[in-house]
Amino acid sequence: MPVHPLRGSIAGRRRHTAAVAAVMTCSAVLTGQGDVAAGAPTPSVAVPRLDWRPCVQGSPFDCATAKVPLDHRRPGGRTIELAVVKRKAADPGRRIGTLFFNPGGPGGPGTVQMPQNYEFFPREVRERFDIVSWDPRGIGSSTAVNCFASPEEAADWSAGKAAGFPVGEKERTAHTDAYEDLVRRCEQRDPELLRHVSTADTARDLDHLRRAVGEPQLNYLGISYGTILGATYANLFPGKVRAMALDSNIGPDAWTDDASDDTRLTTFLRMGSDRGAAATLGTFLDLCGSAATTRCAFSAGTPEATRDKFGRLTRRLRETPVDTWTYARTVADVVNGLYLVSGWADLAGRLQELWQGRGPEQAPFPPAPPVPEPNPYLGEEQAAAVLCGDSPNPRGPGAYHALEEAGAARAGDAGRFWTWAAAGCAAWPASPGRYTGPWNRPTANPVLVVGTTYDPSTAYPNSRAMAEELADARLLTNEGYGHTALLNPSSCVQDHESRYFIDGTLPPAGTTCRQDTPPFSAPAPKPSGGVATGGGGTAGPVS
Numbered sequence: 001m002p003v004h005p006l007r008g009s010i011a012g013r014r015r016h017t018a019a020v021a022a023v024m025t026c027s028a029v030l031t032g033q034g035d036v037a038a039g040a041p042t043p044s045v046a047v048p049r050l051d052w053r054p055c056v057q058g059s060p061f062d063c064a065t066a067k068v069p070l071d072h073r074r075p076g077g078r079t080i081e082l083a084v085v086k087r088k089a090a091d092p093g094r095r096i097g098t099l100f101f102n103p104g105g106p107g108g109p110g111t112v113q114m115p116q117n118y119e120f121f122p123r124e125v126r127e128r129f130d131i132v133s134w135d136p137r138g139i140g141s142s143t144a145v146n147c148f149a150s151p152e153e154a155a156d157w158s159a160g161k162a163a164g165f166p167v168g169e170k171e172r173t174a175h176t177d178a179y180e181d182l183v184r185r186c187e188q189r190d191p192e193l194l195r196h197v198s199t200a201d202t203a204r205d206l207d208h209l210r211r212a213v214g215e216p217q218l219n220y221l222g223i224s225y226g227t228i229l230g231a232t233y234a235n236l237f238p239g240k241v242r243a244m245a246l247d248s249n250i251g252p253d254a255w256t257d258d259a260s261d262d263t264r265l266t267t268f269l270r271m272g273s274d275r276g277a278a279a280t281l282g283t284f285l286d287l288c289g290s291a292a293t294t295r296c297a298f299s300a301g302t303p304e305a306t307r308d309k310f311g312r313l314t315r316r317l318r319e320t321p322v323d324t325w326t327y328a329r330t331v332a333d334v335v336n337g338l339y340l341v342s343g344w345a346d347l348a349g350r351l352q353e354l355w356q357g358r359g360p361e362q363a364p365f366p367p368a369p370p371v372p373e374p375n376p377y378l379g380e381e382q383a384a385a386v387l388c389g390d391s392p393n394p395r396g397p398g399a400y401h402a403l404e405e406a407g408a409a410r411a412g413d414a415g416r417f418w419t420w421a422a423a424g425c426a427a428w429p430a431s432p433g434r435y436t437g438p439w440n441r442p443t444a445n446p447v448l449v450v451g452t453t454y455d456p457s458t459a460y461p462n463s464r465a466m467a468e469e470l471a472d473a474r475l476l477t478n479e480g481y482g483h484t485a486l487l488n489p490s491s492c493v494q495d496h497e498s499r500y501f502i503d504g505t506l507p508p509a510g511t512t513c514r515q516d517t518p519p520f521s522a523p524a525p526k527p528s529g530g531v532a533t534g535g536g537g538t539a540g541p542v543s
Contacts, residue, residue, distance in 0.1 A: 045075040048212045059370035061115050062086045070196050072204045080143035084134040085111040091127040098213045099129040104224030107383030109140030115369035120486055122494035138197035138385050140376040147186040147381045154379050164328030165420035176397040179424040186381050197385045200435040203233040217242035223484045224248050228255050232435050234443050241443040243501050247450040248458045248484040251465035252439040255391050259436035263392035266422035274407050276459030277414035280338050283454050291520040297352040313355055323359030331413045338456040339483040344519045389431025397426045440471040447473040448500050454481040474506045480515030490515045
């Protein structure tokens with residue numbers, strides 16, 4: 001189940017992991033031009049060796065470990081490890097090559113989420129490509145950012161903050177103190193690693209992995225935060241792009257704030273995540289109110305009555321929580337619950353339980369994939385190290401309360417959630433290697449951009465912006481709901497993606513697809529892992 005980035009993950013992780021989507025304002029050492037120069041060419045580095053073996057006995061997935069330089073500008077220095085996973089092409093006689101996949105986050109562990117959601121890749125893609133994913137540097141089973149001495153210490157730290165986001169001065173103070181403490185812990189544990197977990201660093205890792213599997217050019221599918229990683233790769237290595245599909249995008253200028261170091265808004269407010277979530281929530285309530293209670297348990301009989309019922313529920317929870325379900329925890333659960341349309345009926349059931357004064361039971365954990373580490377440590381500091389270092393956010397913690405009130409006026413409860421999603425970045429150290437552009441370097445082949453119209457995390461205008469800012473891209477619009485077309489399936493989108501990856505055929509300009517299964521209709525298949533968004537942060541999900 002997707003979780004809020006700084007508190008769980010803008011594409012998800014396993015439901016019980018915490019993913020930070022914090023971002024902070026950064027004082028970059030490198031300008032955009034300097035970073036491009038540094039990224040192409042880099043000093044000569046040996047191609048990593050991938051010794052593929054079955055991940056566990058009987059697993060259809062193979063695992064390997066790649067060693068890459070911590071600092072790509074100093075390839076003779078310290079090395080770090082990347083955990084890598086592969087599923088071989090189902091039809092080896094017609095195999096085209098290798099497709100790399102990033103599940104978002106930042107902080108999504110590809111070694112878990114690709115196996116969990118393998119069946120959601122288009123059939124022809126599974127048949128004709130080896131699909132490879134990895135835990136990016138700083139994350140999961142790779143050389144990871146870990147700012148605590150033990151799991152118990154991490155749990156104690158997490159328990160000191162309010163669930164969802166802070167409400168009231170006391171909780172805001174505790175929230176600020178907790179994240180300032182986290183920064184101190186991280187700077188003491190491995191400050192060298194913290195300086196080298198930028199998106200640009202991971203893009204260079206990806207190019208090493210491309211070379212390691214013997215591909216002359218890259219085939220890549222990135223969802224949520226994986227879109228900004230793909231766009232960074234495309235501009236650092238424009239000649240190496242064979243096929244790149246970016247699903248549920250982060251607008252490059254929204255990510256970098258036009259390369260500013262003096263930002264007024266958070267990453268997610270610039271992205272319009274608050275408006276996207278509010279629009280998706282409104283549609284959820286309208287469709288629920290138009291359905292029978294057998295389809296949507298929270299229905300009050302009409303869209304208007306169901307919206308009113310939700311408003312009364314949240315006001316009631318602000319005064320009197322139900323067990324541990326506070327107002328803020330409930331809002332965070334709602335925003336995260338909107339990511340997967342297949343889970344909308346379950347979300348409605350939880351809201352109805354709260355309406356009746358009962359604390360909902362948590363859904364069981366998804367099945368563990370057949371990999372060595374199906375539940376790696378994914379503390380909030382891992383996503384924060386990437387997001388806070390890369391994307392500017394207001395520095396002073398006091399700015400967030402004022403932004404919250406403005407966000408609530410603009411987008412209601414979702415505005416509060418997405419404002420606090422980045423507040424953990426207020427004191428986070430900047431990454432000296434963040435990439436700030438340009439974004440329009442001509443690529444060897446065009447890029448396919450996919451955007452969903454009602455996306456609660458990476459709002460649809462971001463996909464339009466991505467298509468416009470890249471040098472050569474085609475936008476495919478998915479009229480539907482939820483975060484990513486991959487995990488909210490559309491046969492139309494899959495057909496276009498298959499043709500694009502197989503022979504480079506783009507959909508005609510202006511093409512629009514629809515989801516296969518409307519909300520609250522026939523039962524839909526449920527992804528077993530989350531989507532690690534590119535948004536969300538200290539308050540709860542961009543995966």
